Amino acid sequence: MSDKGMTTMAVKKINKNKVYSFIRQEVTTSKLQIVQKLQMGLSTVSQNLKILEEEGLLEKNGYFESTGGRKAQAIQIRRTARISIGIGILKKMVHFVAIDLYGTVIFDSTQDIPYEPSLDYYRQLGLELEEFISENDLDRSSILGVSIATQGIIAPDGQSVSYGVIMDNIQMKLSDFTEFITYPCRLEHDSKAAAYLELWNHQEIDSAVVLLLNRNMGGSVITNRQVHQGIHMHSGIIEHLCITPDGPLCYCGCRGCLETYCSANALENASGMGITAFFQELGNGGSRCRQIWDDYLNHLAFAIRNLNIMIDGSIIISGYLVPFFIEDDVTYLLNQINSSSPFTLSREQILLGTQGQYTPAIGAALYYIREFLQNV
Incomplete structure (x- = not known):
C-alpha cells in the first residue's frame, strides 16, 4: 500500500474516532453540532455517522426542539453496543x-x-x-x-x-x-x-493514593495519571506499611501492618460484630463501637499523614467500608491528619469512592472499554 493510501486510512480512522468520541462526550448531540464543534465538513461527518450507525455503535433518539427550521435528530452512542x-x-x-x-x-x-x-x-x-x-x-x-x-x-x-x-x-x-x-x-x-476506576471517575486527578478498605485492605499509587506498578509489581501495597513494630501479627508474617488495623476484618475482630451490625450500633450511639471506630480512624489518619508526605495529591478512600462513612468521619480524619503534619490536607483532597464492594470488579472491567474507545 502506498504512503498516501496509509495516510488517507489513518486520517479516516482519526476522524471516525473524533466523531464517535465527541458524541459519547456530549451524550446527545446533532449532526450540525458535530460539524461546528469539530470543524469538519458536512460530508465527512455524514459519512462517519453512516459508518458508525452501520456498525451498530450509534442510535437516533428523537429530535431537538426546532429553532425555526427542520428539527435536528438527536444522536447518541449505543451504550450497550459493547x-x-x-x-x-x-x-x-x-x-x-x-x-x-x-x-x-x-x-x-x-x-x-x-x-x-x-x-x-x-x-x-x-x-x-x-x-x-x-x-x-x-x-x-x-x-x-x-x-x-x-x-x-x-x-x-x-x-x-x-x-x-x-x-x-x-x-x-x-x-x-x-x-x-x-x-x-x-x-x-x-x-x-x-485505582483504574478512580482514574476513570476523576479526570482531574494527576497524583493520588488509593486506600481500598475491603475485607482485607489494599492500596495503590497514582502518579501522572498512571497506576504505579514498580519493578516487581508491588508498588503501592499500602496495607503492609508498619504502623507499630510490636503490633498484631499480619498474614504477611510481619507485625503492626496497616492491614491489622484498617481492614474490614480487623474492624470485625475488634468489635466481635459483623460490619453492618457494627455501624448500626455506632449510629445508635454505642460507646464501645465509638471507641473502636475512633481507633480505626486514628490509625487510618496516621497512615494518610505519612502517605501525604510522599505523594502530594488526592487521598481516595474506596471499597467495601466507604458506604458506611459519613461526613463527620471525614472531618475527624482531616483533623487528625492536619494536627500532626507540616503539610495540611484540604477537604477537597479527600475523595470517597462510590462503588463499594464491587470497586475492583468494575475497575478491572474498564480495561476492555478503554481499549475499545481508543480504537473505534
Missing part, C-alpha cells in the same frame, strides 16, 4: 459486573463461591459466568472481554499471581480461567483495579 465483564475474586465469594461504554454498571451479582486451587473451582466459575450472561440477557457478540480482579500481586507478564498469601492463590494462572471462559481474559490485582 460490554465488558469484571469478576472480583475473594476468598469466600465472587462478584460479577457488566458495564457499558460509559463504564456504568448495568448488572451485578455476588455468589458465595469459596476459592480453591482446583479444576472444579475454575469450571464452576465459568458456569457461573455463563449463567450471569444468560440471566441478564447479555448479547454475547457485544462482550469485549472478561477482566478478573483477584487478591494477589500479578506477575509482570500478566499470566499468573506472583504473591497471594490471603487466598493462597500463588498458583493461580490466567490459563486456569481461559480453559473455561471463551472470551478474551486478563488478570488484575484488585487494588490496582480500584
Whole structure:
C-alpha cells in the first residue's frame, strides 16, 4: 500500500474516532453540532455517522426542539453496543459486573463461591459466568472481554499471581480461567483495579493514593495519571506499611501492618460484630463501637499523614467500608491528619469512592472499554 493510501486510512480512522468520541462526550448531540464543534465538513461527518450507525455503535433518539427550521435528530452512542465483564475474586465469594461504554454498571451479582486451587473451582466459575450472561440477557457478540480482579500481586507478564498469601492463590494462572471462559481474559490485582476506576471517575486527578478498605485492605499509587506498578509489581501495597513494630501479627508474617488495623476484618475482630451490625450500633450511639471506630480512624489518619508526605495529591478512600462513612468521619480524619503534619490536607483532597464492594470488579472491567474507545 502506498504512503498516501496509509495516510488517507489513518486520517479516516482519526476522524471516525473524533466523531464517535465527541458524541459519547456530549451524550446527545446533532449532526450540525458535530460539524461546528469539530470543524469538519458536512460530508465527512455524514459519512462517519453512516459508518458508525452501520456498525451498530450509534442510535437516533428523537429530535431537538426546532429553532425555526427542520428539527435536528438527536444522536447518541449505543451504550450497550459493547460490554465488558469484571469478576472480583475473594476468598469466600465472587462478584460479577457488566458495564457499558460509559463504564456504568448495568448488572451485578455476588455468589458465595469459596476459592480453591482446583479444576472444579475454575469450571464452576465459568458456569457461573455463563449463567450471569444468560440471566441478564447479555448479547454475547457485544462482550469485549472478561477482566478478573483477584487478591494477589500479578506477575509482570500478566499470566499468573506472583504473591497471594490471603487466598493462597500463588498458583493461580490466567490459563486456569481461559480453559473455561471463551472470551478474551486478563488478570488484575484488585487494588490496582480500584485505582483504574478512580482514574476513570476523576479526570482531574494527576497524583493520588488509593486506600481500598475491603475485607482485607489494599492500596495503590497514582502518579501522572498512571497506576504505579514498580519493578516487581508491588508498588503501592499500602496495607503492609508498619504502623507499630510490636503490633498484631499480619498474614504477611510481619507485625503492626496497616492491614491489622484498617481492614474490614480487623474492624470485625475488634468489635466481635459483623460490619453492618457494627455501624448500626455506632449510629445508635454505642460507646464501645465509638471507641473502636475512633481507633480505626486514628490509625487510618496516621497512615494518610505519612502517605501525604510522599505523594502530594488526592487521598481516595474506596471499597467495601466507604458506604458506611459519613461526613463527620471525614472531618475527624482531616483533623487528625492536619494536627500532626507540616503539610495540611484540604477537604477537597479527600475523595470517597462510590462503588463499594464491587470497586475492583468494575475497575478491572474498564480495561476492555478503554481499549475499545481508543480504537473505534
